[in-house]
Amino acid sequence: xxxxxxxxxxxxxxxxxxxxxxxxxxxxxxxxxxxxxxxxxxxxxxxxxxxxxxxxxxxxxxxxxxxxxxxxxxxxxxxxxxxxxxxxxxxxxxxxxxxxxxxxxxxxxxxxxxxxxxxxxxxxxxxxxxxxxxxxxxxxxxxxxxxxxxxxxxxxxxxxxxxxxxxxxxxxxxxxxxxxxxxxxxxxxxxxxxxxxxxxxxxxxxxxxxxxxxxxxxxxxxxxxxxxxxx
Amino acid sequence: xxxxxxxxxxxxxxxxxxxxxxxxxxxxxxxxxxxxxxxxxxxxxxxxxxxxxxxxxxxxxxxxxxxxxxxxxxxxxxxxxxxxxxxxxxxxxxxxxxxxxxxxxxxxxxxxxxxxxxxxxxxxxxxxxxxxxxxxxxxxxxxxxxxxxxxxxxxxxxxxxxxxxxxxxxxxxxxxxxxxxxxxxxxxxxxxxxxxxxxxxxxxxxxxxxxxxxxxxxxxxxxxxxxxxxxxxxxxxxxxxxxxxxxxxxxxxxxxxxxxxxxxxxxxxxxxxxxx
Numbered sequence: 001x002x003x004x005x006x007x008x009x010x011x012x013x014x015x016x017x018x019x020x021x022x023x024x025x026x027x028x029x030x031x032x033x034x035x036x037x038x039x040x041x042x043x044x045x046x047x048x049x050x051x052x053x054x055x056x057x058x059x060x061x062x063x064x065x066x067x068x069x070x071x072x073x074x075x076x077x078x079x080x081x082x083x084x085x086x087x088x089x090x091x092x093x094x095x096x097x098x099x100x101x102x103x104x105x106x107x108x109x110x111x112x113x114x115x116x117x118x119x120x121x122x123x124x125x126x127x128x129x130x131x132x133x134x135x136x137x138x139x140x141x142x143x144x145x146x147x148x149x150x151x152x153x154x155x156x157x158x159x160x161x162x163x164x165x166x167x168x169x170x171x172x173x174x175x176x177x178x179x180x181x182x183x184x185x186x187x188x189x190x191x192x193x194x195x196x197x198x199x200x201x202x203x204x205x206x207x208x209x210x211x212x213x214x215x216x217x218x219x220x221x222x223x224x225x226x227x228x229x230x231x
Numbered sequence: 232x233x234x235x236x237x238x239x240x241x242x243x244x245x246x247x248x249x250x251x252x253x254x255x256x257x258x259x260x261x262x263x264x265x266x267x268x269x270x271x272x273x274x275x276x277x278x279x280x281x282x283x284x285x286x287x288x289x290x291x292x293x294x295x296x297x298x299x300x301x302x303x304x305x306x307x308x309x310x311x312x313x314x315x316x317x318x319x320x321x322x323x324x325x326x327x328x329x330x331x332x333x334x335x336x337x338x339x340x341x342x343x344x345x346x347x348x349x350x351x352x353x354x355x356x357x358x359x360x361x362x363x364x365x366x367x368x369x370x371x372x373x374x375x376x377x378x379x380x381x382x383x384x385x386x387x388x389x390x391x392x393x394x395x396x397x398x399x400x401x402x403x404x405x406x407x408x409x410x411x412x413x414x415x416x417x418x419x420x421x422x423x424x425x426x427x428x429x430x431x432x433x434x435x436x437x438x439x440x441x442x443x444x445x446x447x448x449x450x451x452x453x454x455x456x457x458x459x460x461x462x463x464x465x466x467x468x469x470x471x472x473x474x475x476x477x478x479x480x481x482x483x484x485x486x487x488x489x490x491x492x493x494x495x496x497x498x499x500x501x502x503x504x505x506x507x
Contacts, residue, residue, distance in 0.1 A: 043261070110238070113238075
């Protein structure tokens with residue numbers, strides 16, 4: 001029993017390897033991209049539209065609404081990054097209903113990669129919104145004494161993002177694996193349903209936290225509030 | 232549980248690729264579609280608003296026009312009614328006037344006819360009466376009667392009052408033509424002589440006399456000198472009588488007509504005005 005899909009290696013050449021995490025990620029990417037392409041191939045701009053288009057529109061507009069609710073005034077600028085975070089994590093969780101599937105988010109490498117992306121995206125959007133100087137000043141708010149603490153906070157929350165998602169996703173897979181060996185049939189199904197719920201909640205939490213961090217970084221001339229880590 | 236740095240990098244790269252893929256296959260098309268639809272809806276709503284405004288405007292216009300038409304129709308109807316009433320009143324008045332005029336005319340015509348008839352009857356009666364009288368007297372008149380008449384005439388000459396005699400003598404003396412003695416029958420020579428004699432004595436002068444026979448006198452003798460006349464004849468009497476009756480009738484029919492014919496008749500018969 002593998003703790004992480006990273007350990008399932010299909011092909012290796014030196015440091016380069018092709019493990020289950022990457023393969024399932026590619027599979028998810030293909031499914032997401034192809035289904036999106038298929039659905040958006042014949043988009044209707046009239047009042048009549050297909051059910052799939054309707055579904056995609058609901059998803060996209062809901063994400064936009066959530067981003068705006070958190071406090072970002074121009075949600076479309078952040079839709080690519082935050083929406084993809086949510087959709088990827090959610091799709092990774094949804095895939096657990098397929099037997100033999102191992103969620104890529106169950107790998108610390110993936111969650112770390114996502115957390116690092118957020119870690120990079122926060123200053124990226126912050127500098128884009130307020131300019132380099134202003135953004136850097138926010139690390140010294142309210143006083144320069146707070147600079148080390150702000151930096152520690154930045155790193156720790158990135159770590160927390162990665163560990164939180166990894167823990168939740170990994171635990172779901174682990175619990176199902178353990179229960180499957182103990183009590184077959186009924187109980188694992190219930191746990192799978194619970195795992196789905198947990199996965200969706202984690203996808204929401206991950207993307208909302210990323211949004212909050214970005215919103216804090218892009219807020220102009222305001223002392224950056226220290227978002228406390230949630231679990 | 233180790234962190235595989237290659238996997239982390241690969242996953243980050245994968246994430247970037249997925250971001251790009253979803254951006255071009257999902258977000259952009261979907262957002263574009265939503266935007267276009269919203270634009271379409273906004274356009275349609277705008278059009279609908281515009282149409283609504285136009286419809287309201289047209290509705291108002293039509294309402295106003297309808298009210299105008301109603302008003303006009305009511306006005307026209309009222310006007311027509313008034314005109315009809317006036318016309319009816321006028322026609323009734325005209326008809327009444329015409330009827331009254333006709334009635335009055337008919338009455339006048341009736342009265343005139345009645346009057347004419349009366350007059351005709353009167354004239355006819357008068358004429359008949361005098362004709363009969365003339366005829367009877369003409370039948371009775373003879374030469375001997377004529378002689379008697381001559382005698383009466385000479386006596387009248389003699390018995391003439393002085394004033395008349397003086398006036399007549401003046402006329403007889405100054406007359407250029409001889410005095411005309413008219414009688415119904417031829418007077419015998421001795422009668423003529425008697426009259427000549429009587430005249431000479433009456434006017435104490437030689438009077439030139441011309442004798443003439445006039446059957447229309449019926450009976451009697453007339454003396455005409457320079458327009459003046461001394462007469463004693465039946466015709467003279469009858470004329471007097473006729474004139475008297477005419478005057479009487481004229482008085483009676485005065486309020487109705489002027490009796491023109493009668494006055495003409497009166498003028499015609501104004502021959503024996505003077506009675507000695």
